[in-house]
Amino acid sequence: FLPVEFFAISGLLNGVASAGLALLIYFRSPRDPRYWTYAWFWSTIAFWSFGYFLWMGSTTYSQALFFSKVLMAGATFIAVAFLHHILSLIGKLEKFDTFLKVNYLLGGGFFVGVWSPYFIVNVEPILDFPFWPQPGFLFHAFLVWWVSILLFAHSLLWEQFRKGKGVGRRQYAFLLVASGIGFLGGATNFPLWYGIEIPPFGNIFVTVYVAIVGYTFLRYHLMGYSVFVEKGLSYFSLLLLVSQPVYPVLLLAQKSIFGGINIRFSVIQLIAHLLTVAGAYQIKLGTKGAVARTILKGREYRFKTLNQLSSKVSQGQDILDICQAILETMGKGLRASGGAILILRPDENKYQILSSFGFDNNCSLMKQGWEFFDEIPQFLLFHQSSISQKSMARFERGSWEQEVFLELQSNNLDLCHPVFSNNQLVGILVLAGIAKDGPFLIDGHGNTVWDTMLQESTLALENALLRQEIQQVRARLFQVNRMQSVEVMANELTQELLHPVISMKSFVQIAKLRRHDRDFMDGLSRMIGDDLSKIEKLTQEIREYIKPLGESPAIPADVHSTIQACLLFFSDNPAYNKISFLTVFCPSDVVVVMDRQSLIQVLFNVLLLLLKENHSSPKTLEVITELGSNGWGRIWSKVIIRWERDSSRQLLSSLELTGKSSNVMDIQGNSREVRGGELAKQIVQNFSGKLSFLTVQGSLYGVEIELPSHVLDVCQSHSPAGSFPTSVDSEVRGNSQI
Structure with missing residues (x-):
């Protein structure tokens, strides 16, 4: 049977790991419910774990009783915080909003009850533990509620796992396994509360839970972590997981050599252990960077360019932003002196430059673009692949390829890449003055990074053009729908115009007979005035409503x-x-x-x-x-x-x-x-x-x-x-x- 100090240190280790994961998750996106609820859950575990450490390290009865209440105060919100996160993660927070609030109230009630003698009666020795809590009647109710909440939360996870596919299914599988390990490990503390002499060997599995969860949501992008942090932090989580068995070995060595485990020395040992893990991580990063900058310099540069392209394209808000991001990244990566993206204008039947750099504003390409039936657009439309001066120069004179080569040469273009959407050539990427000693072999075979960059650029442009087209169609649809309202307005205005016309006809017919009847004339005047006022109001509403959306004040x-x-x-x-x-x-x-x-x-x-x-x-x-x-x-x-x-x-x-x-x-x-x-x-x-x-x-x-x-x-x-x-x-x- 392990010494008591070992379990105290396990609580400290759990607390450090939980607090670290809570901070990592929270600062990723503090306003996103998926993140702050998960951070809140791990904070409750950290609170419980630190209370566990202080309780196990207590030397007096009053101290042990107080810290046992502290650790259980943290435990009161663990289950409901876990449920809160699961509901946020699967998008059912609104559906179970009332249920969640009721359970938070119950958790608050148990939190208050922890400090009464009805939750923890006292602490007594059992096995080698000098101070183990004895449950009151409130603890029994708490345990039933606590386990029920966890079972319900895991049933929701299981349902998502069962319905999931692909990466999503693996995400929920890892979460189920990790939470199962963590909660079952923590549950080994409960038997001693009821006099069942089973030591809490599984308590250390809470740290394993932390490591598996950290690895899961980073490795499989559970909550949107990007590819840039995935490789580094997933490696760090894996390193932390693998290194966990080392620390218990160090504690056993301390017991074997010195005849006991000193908590202060063990804390110092823990800090040194964590610094060693962090140091190994930094050494790995430094070594990888040094090798990439020296031996694999070109490879490192190509992947860096690809990462920059992915990042900038994903941040683009409209087609102009995306075009500028593509030209900036690819032009810099290829060390090109100029670049441009031409987009098809269906109304003019020509390709015009949307974004460019490095070209003279007086050149024909900048001024006129390309007609739909010019040589280069037609060649790209027919062959549907990139063309370059080098690939076209090898063909004999009089061929179509030679004419394209001369066109490229006259415009000083090194590369043209087509962008297709629904089998229509909707855009052309052109680059000029590409460095011959650059890191990319654009005419070679098997250049995976270059091919990936072209594919990603093409896909980004296709999506941007599609979004633009959808927005235009949607705007037309809303405009047509507005005309339906105008139709109703016009019908009502037509009806209102009949009233003063009828009144005026009546006035003409009987005005001579009733012209001396002042009351009649005043009443008729008011009626016509009211009708005209309403017509004026209706007309004003129609005028304001049919204005283009951009002209009306927002x-x-x-x-x-x-x-x-x-x-x-x-x-x-x-x-x-x-x-x-x-x-x-x-x-x-x-x-x-x-x-x-x-x-x-x-x-x-x-x-x-x-x-x-x-x-x-x-x-x-x-x-x-x-x-x-x-x-x-x-x-x-x-x-x-x-x-x-x-x-x-x-x-x-x-x-x-x-x-x-x-x-x-x-x-x-x-x-x-x-x-x-x-x-x-x-x-x-x-x-x-x-x-x-x-x-x-x-x-x-x-x-x-x-x-x-x-x-x-x-x-x-x-x-x-x-x-x-x-x-x-x-x-x-x-x-x-x-």
Whole structure:
């Protein structure tokens, strides 16, 4: 049986390893829930481990009792912190939010209970341990809860492993094995609490858990660690794992030579051991760097260029950034004097330079680019491979290759590489003045690094062009959808124009007869004035709405006035004369982080979707606004548009458009209005909001929109000006006419 000091040192070793891993994970991305929850989990283990070390090293009863409570205080949050991380990792945090909060409250309750005599009654000697805790009734409840949480968390991991494929499956496999080793090793401490004389030999496996997890998420990029830290830190984790058996051997040697284990000396020994591990890691890096800089200088330079290209291309935000990154990296790597990327302009049927360096602005390539049917583009389109002066010069005169060679020579180009997308030549990479003694043999065979650089550059350009095309198509789609709203606006404006025309005809017919009736003339004047005022307001709304998106000021939209403006176009429309609109607004002026045009487009799409097949019978459509907070001080505005509910109807379920249970296309089909609902959801998501569809018994019943916002001012009674009253319960009849 090992001495007590050995178990004390195992606690210290566990604490150092856990704290180190917690810091490594946290500073990788402090705001990402996957990282800070994992760091929080390892912090709880570190707290428990350091308490374990101090408890095992205690020399008095009171000291041992206090530190046993310290270690169990750390243990109270280990299970729930582990569950918190697993839920963040697999994307189910929102689904189990309430469950997680309840368990945090239970953990807090046990944390408080640890310091009472009902959790740890006292400490007594057992085996060779002079002070081992004796459980109270609270400890029994804690242990059941603690094990249940861990089993549930591991069942979630197992489910992900079972459904996973490829690298993802291996990631979860490593996590399952590592956590199994760690928790089963730590669980060997529990038998002695109940008088079962089994020493906690597995306690040291917590450090093994640390090493395996560190190696896993670095080696397999579990949480997005890049290739640059993977090689170094995964090697360091592996070195730490392999070196762990060395330290217990050192402790046993100390016991054998000196007849006992001294904790202070063991701490110094641990520090020396960790410094040795770190030193071996640094020696490995230094040796590798020295060899790369001397014996394998060219190889090291090529891989460095490839890494720089990968890094810069991955950071590019648009096609221009990506082109500049490619030219900068490849031009520098090849020691080229000039380079350019030409992109196909379909409307002009020619290739024009998008990004370049080193070329004279007066040269024909910079000014004119290449026509689609010029020699070089056609040759690249036919052969679909790179060409260079050296590869073209060997062909005889009169051949197509010789003409291409002369074209390359006239433009001082050394290399042309095609970029294809859907079998269409969409871009050309050209380089000039490549150093003959450079590290890359561009015309050689089997130059893996050079081929990889070309493939990565081509793929990056293809993706950038595809993203640009998708953005253009999406912009056109949103513009077409806006025209649907304009159609409704125009119909309502047409209806409103009829009112003053009828009034004027009436005025002409009876003006002579009633010209002395002042009350009649005043009333008629007010009617015509109101009609013209409404027409002016509708016209102004249409003018603002049809402006190009870039011309309208990007200021937050007032929710209430925007809703009023939208309802103006439906209230007097004969197509909806059986619909009543009931507005229930919150008593505060609210603005959302969305421009007015976008908010109008969302509201129009939602209203058209709900009114699609529900305007033939008398109904009431409620428009409700609410304010709420997410708990972190941020205010959210909620707009609920739904058909008026009966008091006996069951509560509605809120389902995402892309939810698994149902979506709006399943409910309503694939009509123009349904596609408009999908676009509305995308617009809301673009502004960090959420759009949900309310259903009852499989039928669409309403829509709920949530957007981040802020309050302009708060008052107890508020009724903003407009066509629709905004009191707590106000109604607007759709068939109201003069």
